[in-house]
Amino acid sequence: MESQKLPPNLTYPKTLHRLYIAEKPSMAAEIAKCLPGPASRKDGCIHTGGGVITWGYGHILRQAEPDEYDPKYERWRVEDLPIIPESWKLLVADSCKKQFEIIKNLIEQANEIVHAGDPDREGQLLIDEVLDYVHNQKPVRRLLLNALDEQSIRKAIANLRDNQDFQNLKQSALARSRADWLIGMNLSRAYTLAAQRAGHRTTLPVGRVKTPTLALVVRREREIENFKQADYFTLKADFEHSDTIFTAYWKPREEQSGLDTEGRLADKAIAQALLEMLQAATEPAAVISCETTEKKEPQRLPLALSTLQVMAGKKFGYDPQVVLDTAQKLYERKLTTYPRSDCEFLPESQQDDAAVILGNLTGLAHRELAGWSGKADSLIRSRAWNDKKITAHHAIIPTVERCNFAALNETERNIYFLIAQAYIAQFYPVHVYDQTRAELEHAGERFTANGRIIKELGWKEVYGAEAEEKKEEDSGTLPAMSKGDRARFIQASAEKKSTKAPSRFTAATLLAAMKEIHKYVKNPDLKKQLKDVAGIGTEATRATIIKELIERGFLREETKRKYLKPTEPAYLLVDMLPEELTYPDFTALWEDILRQMAEGSASLDAFLGQQARFAASLCTKAKGADIPLKGDHHCPRCRKGVLQLRNGKHGKFWGCSRYPACRASFDDKNDKPDIPVRKAQGQG
Template sequence: MAGAGGQVRLFIAEKPSMAAEIAKCLPGPASRKDGYINTGGGVITWGYGHILRQAEPDEYDPKYERWRAEDLPIIPREWKLLVADSCKKQFEIVKNLIDQATEIVHAGDPDREGQLLIDEVLDYVDNQKPVRRILLNALDEQSIKKAIVNLRDNQDFFNLKQSALARSRADWLIGMNLSRAFTLAAQRAGHRTTLPVGRVKTPTLALVVRREREIENFKPADYFTVKADFQHSDTVFTAYWKPREDQPGLDPEGRLADKAIAKALLEMLEGAAQPAAVTLCETSEKKEPQRLPPALSTLQVMAGKKFGYDPQVVLDTAQKLYERKLTTYPRSDCEFLPESQHEDAARILGNLSGLAHGELAGWSGKADSLTRSRAWNDKKITAHHAIIPTVERCNYAALSETERNIYFLIAQAYIAQFYPVHVYDQTKAELEHAGERFTANGRIIKELGWKEVYGADAEEKKEDDSTTLPAMTKGDSAEFIRASADKKSTKAPGRFTAATLLAAMKEIHKYVKNPDLKKQLKDVAGIGTEATRATIIKELIERGFLREETKKKYLKPTEPAYLLVDMLPEEITYPDFTALWEDILQQMADGSANLDTFLGQQARFAASLCYKAKGANIPLKGEHHCPRCRKGVLQLRNGKHGKFWGCSRYPSCRASYDDKNDKPDIPVRQTEGQG
């Protein structure tokens, strides 16, 4: 392994598929070796995701193999990484190649996790060689060659690595300590179960549990929507009654809930002698910019709504399209595009217009590649950009149905960037009749623009959006024709699906408990990351805390889910703290927060919750409550001399009783004391 003049550049990719694509774009013949590829432009090796893993508690100290409340919290003084068993051979190959290299190119995925998993290997082997960074948002030849020319200093991404380290270590502190603390607390109350607690997983599960309880406790209530038809010139239009603030009969949401008041209101409106007066009528031109191309979570929500796909399927499919060089990097949290990429527009649109898909081909043919939507904005780009088609020509017919559908959504959003903005005239009218106020809204489309690409999917119909209003001016009269009160019922909130739960994780500010935090957290990109949200939901289903029901795959919590959420303190079941942590992790990536300070906070947080676990109020599970401590249940065990019954709170309660016909043989006086 040698380069020109003894210089050896080593690329370390995150996975073999990415390494193979880089190798194709380097000069000279490529020869594949065991665990790496030699080319005239350098050597390429790879990991398999994380080559290194975090040590388990018992790998810090063997005493932690047994779960004991008195050992908690476990706070490592120095964090330990170990080579994953499945990666030992590849690790040795990578280590030897680093020793021989003169320069290293970090080719991890362009995100927080991708930054860490190559950096942690370099740190582990105490690399002192210079390290550059390549950011691959797409795997087509043009994008890779452009990225190779534009390598950056890996030190530029130090803060991103710190943020990833903080996330990884905080998750360890919370997961390892609280899972043990609350599992032990549950077992002391007789529950034979293991309860995994996670910084993101637990508040996500709690969202579903709370939603299910809202549905169970929901009692429908009737309310009335009052509307009236008016005529001005030759046009009849509908306007909606707007109650005053002091209007009697309103429910907490400001809806008219009193039937008698609704009836009296209609009679008063019908009996009024004077015509209605127009108190306001104004028309303004509104412009709706093109819908931005998607980040991963937007794509997951769109695909969930349109095709019923769960988030993991969308991520897996987007990953396949990326590896086939048809679309850009999927684990993106960004909905904007680099301005330099605009030069590829004509080529990409040209490819799309030749697709074996009538709609995409038709829309592309009408798109104007010179149009520059708000999506092209370098200031909004970090390591990522939105997911778009690449310059590679797509053989649409060769894709699977799922791949075609996901490619369709990505291409549709890209094409929409090259249509004009949507322009309409918005008219708002207010009328007064019999002392009551009515409002009507009208909309006249002047230029359909990008909505031509989305059709009905782009429209958000509002109940009081009437289609046409006559030309009116303040002071005009309008003839009252009729009034009606439509009886409606409040509806229970809908159950989450995987797609809507993912959307809730992204818009977590809506679910925080502390109202002061809502505003602060609105700009936080939710809880979890684009790459992990789908995995977290999938894990909750696989571990039996959530189950999918009916064709629509509604998520319902199981009995262990209720137990876990009910026994945990609010600090870990509401998303407030987790969302704040995401905010701090983002600050760390920006260089304005400190890793050690953050981990110190997490250690104190874990310690306080371990203490709370000792006094957690958990319903006892078991037929025979312990008559001695009254806080545990008697469980059948096997001892040296055969079966016996012992308290679930052992060793703090050492009550034990002989077994008599599969029941504890409790002396009568103790049984009486129990009553």
Template sequence: MRLYIAEKPSMGLELAKCLPGPLQRRDGYITTGGGVVTWGFGHVLRQAEPGEYDAKYEKWRREDLPIIPEDWKLLVVESSAKQFGVMCRLIGEATEIVHAGDPDREGQLLIDEVLDYVKNQKPVRRILLNALDETSIRKAIADLRDNQNFFHLKQSALARARADWLIGMNLSRAYTLAAQQAGHRTTLPIGRVKTPTLALTVRREREIVNFKPADYFTIKADFLHKNGPFTAYWQAGEDQPGLDSEGRLADQAVADKLLADLAAASNPAKVTVCETSQKKDPQRLPVSLSVLQVMAGRRFGCDPQTVLDIAQKLYERKLTTYPRSDCEFLPETQHGDAAAILGNLITSGHSELAAWAAAADSKIKSRAWNDKKITAHHAIIPTTVKCNLASLNEMERNIYCLIAQAYIAQFYPVHAYKQTKVEVVHGDELFTASGRIITDMGWKALYTSDSQDKEEDAAGSSLPAMKKGDAADFVQAAAEKKATKPPVRFTAATLLAAMKEIHKYVKNPEMKKQLKDVAGIGTEATRATIIKELVDRGFLTEEKKKKYLMPADAAYLLVDLLPDEMTYPDSTAVWEDILHRMAAGEEDLAEFLRQQADFTARLCAKAVELVIPLNGEHPCPQCGRGILNLKNGKNGRFWGCSRYPECKASYDDQDGRPRPPDHPCPRCRQGALKLREGRNGKFWGCSRYPACKAAYNDQQGKPALPAQPAQKAATASDRAINQPE
């Protein structure tokens, strides 16, 4: 018996429909003439919590950290226990198994971990379902792979899951405990990806708050060439006075003098450079999930999680291909489907899609068709299933149209234009101008309403014909006063784009270059979820009108407590690069986890050394690093330090406030003098011993304090004798 194991019931049903023979539904599986199909509900196994490794870890204690499992433990998800039993029974009955998890890192692990858990020894094949339409599924069934070929992909997923566990479970505890000891009543969830993502918003907000606008001037001049007028912009020389650190002209006096000198120059201006070159922009690639999320956010104000949810629905309705894709390329064999897909779009009932598809040429083969760029999945495109757009709601139509628009663009010519660059010298000052003359709109005809493309194409097609050495009359010049602007706050869409282009935000300049080609932090499937979690847990709030993300007080606390290794994306981006190389078989799982364990231990140690601003009405007078909290003891209510057991300070309750000590220590002014028994009798010593070694003789039940503050509290010999034993 051949057993297909799908990731979820909807995928299992579509797969079963494409197998031969009669289809019969059972409890948790489907039988067909071509085999049996069963499924999970996402992950049916979960990683054990620390307390499930050892009961002592149920209580959060600093001395237990770091928690590093020797043997990683998986447990059956309680809600999936029945289905897991069905899967185990069918695996036992099967002669061959087909792994039908999603075609990505997580999908590979999801089924593999079940097979490993039951110690399966039977042969396993792999089916890659990039779309759920009948044509795509039948092609995939005919092209089964050996599951062993995806071993390294599983290793990469295991590495990601275990690294997240190590950092999340340990650092969340370490830094939450440190914060709570300083009186902050909060839980700080720390993650390998979500923490540097949150830190991006905190740093951006601080840049905005601390921003001070600076004035600067741009100087433009109008010239008259024999073939027509044009405008050019002044370029500062190397030793130009009046420039700020960014090379902008910031001195108005210098700008005024420059304008006067230009007006006084008697010789005509001279064209010193005039270069025209043919330029071509290749077709915009089809969309990956991140690209789709950013586009939908910019055009429709749609948050990334909603885009993912809609893309998943379109996939399950067989209208588009697998949504959690980080790829923007297509397999060359699918080019043959172009005519059918374009034909469906012509009759889709959407006027723009229909017009664009009708003008497309299915014979054109853009750079998107490249087998070398394909891994487990390809770009998101429409399937050969005809879409009835009337059956979709507004946002579903919008997302489908974005996917279809990018696909149609592959069958338009490249965008071609002539780019002209001109340099003009007048009065010893250099001016530049550029112009663009479009010779073929090509694929950009589909994006004429796109603001970014409008800006690019507005680079000016108004330059008159000229050549090097031509003269031009100076007409006038003007200095336009401008002010620098603060950076813009992140929205969910732009924060997701920042996660994908994380090299722009790394701290180390050398690493910035190294990580330019890394696919960011997080995955296509998790980035939206991470942003949503930060919002749901109150670390980010979303401004209603423009949907800007604003960090909450807890976000500042978390980011300020942590060292740069966790708040800057450098380390996380490097780890993501390692995970990608591990998927290609170039990195070792055990070595990666050893490095993660060392990193976790080092940051747990740093948490112990933190000095955190106190948050509370009653700072502990004994240690100075904790807050007194009201507690219930066996003898009634009392006030104890939040840093217990490191600090054992305690005070009686007096009308809802800690009662001041009868004998505060005059030396450190933080501790209280306590009556102790020494080798030579009773004496009074500071409660902060050994940090404070003040000691005083006992005088009728009170400390014998010196008459003057400058006097010694006790002789050296007294102190040596009378210290606590």
């Protein structure tokens, strides 16, 4: 690339001791405030007594498009697929050329460089790729900023790490970027061309994460369309023991007749017969077993981004992108820590700030947060404090910066509330209760009763009713019983219920599905393996993927609840693609490999070789894809394409959508193809 001249008013000292490269200007400004000496802003950088700070604007470099490898790829052709770069090419983004030149010149003059990208996979790559692009040989340190308040920045500057420690994280980000290119560039072309051969005038974007996400919504919609409501009956009985009346629920035996495939009683006559038999029995019920166990429920962990997005969606109806944008604003205002975190744990050293943070929350102009934090015990150490669970970032929590709650807008207040609430809960005791399970027999039928007695409310005081998972067959408080006791039967009843269709996804519940992707895999053997994988996509990209599917017309939001429904192009895309692309099994496994790569136990070259072979095999599959024809006039010659009106040298004519594989052509007659009878009968 040709070097651009620096602006004439830009001068640097001949040698810089230390150069900080931040991911964005706002972060650079905060770092500058924490370095010694006066700060002076120049074009594209800030000078201080402790070094010079410059910045990018996200990715300064971009992946080259296929036609930038070879001009022949500008035209989409089946015979050119798959496109596999022999060596990967990056180009300076047009909007960043001036800033790139500034960074390049500053790197040349520095003795030492501090990588100050965001503390995640992409943040690692976007600074590293610039350093690699300019062939930097200077030593590089890594600054990990999980919060932008002054105390956190100063602490991070005092604890710089060797950037080589994050080489594996960069490899993982490179693997993700290049795999997405191989899948997206090749398969979008392959299946768009296949659709066009069948007469569809459309472009179909295929993505490693985007496509299985879209398929989740399509399959859910079809489940709803094909749902047939079924009735079933729940039998329960009231018993009395030690002057206490309680409810127990009937449990059918394996050989019980009248059950549906889910083990529910679906036969009304059998339900009625059971009720009559229970009512007619004169013997008291026998207690078969009764066990009481003390249970302890640890504090709900602080929030990762996806957890925050799901909670905010359920509680406030917020779109995931709104949650991310708001969390980013709170971070930039130094009120909360780094938002794009996939971690729900905290470094043990961070507990030193607990008293200050809780003290600040006590003074908030918010009755609940102030009240809860006032009762919190900063010395309590929940399971959240665990250095072994920390990578480059930790859970999202309030910083030591005092928050002017009244100055926040409503959305910011609500998001800050959820973050602070989860943090405060760490300083309440564990929730303790006695769980009792009793089994009774009456008239030869088995009944079970479950009850609990809370011994210490603990952290659930902060969450109240929303922390309780009320189960349908919860019997409330049970009397003390022992095996062999008798209980008086009072009455039995059968409640008629109906099965319900699955709910449509909203943006928040779809995001939760992407995170808990093991629930949706097709291969049952993978379910357990994938339960430990952090879903498909990343904390930073899931909201963007859902937003793009909506903006590109594959999903639409309906009703006040903003339920997601697929559009016609969504059905076309999902139906024509092979299962390897529409089920999340492979994508989730790839995410697992990327995680292994970040930990140093998987190879970049091996992974990309696998992806290249995968892309090639699916390009071959696209040639034989079964796609419904779109058009009024099917080609009478090949019978696999449709005739489309085109303009030629001699005017309008009709040609086959599968050209050049099929060269059938017909004259235009009153805006219809003039097909001779013998050709229409397949004789020509």
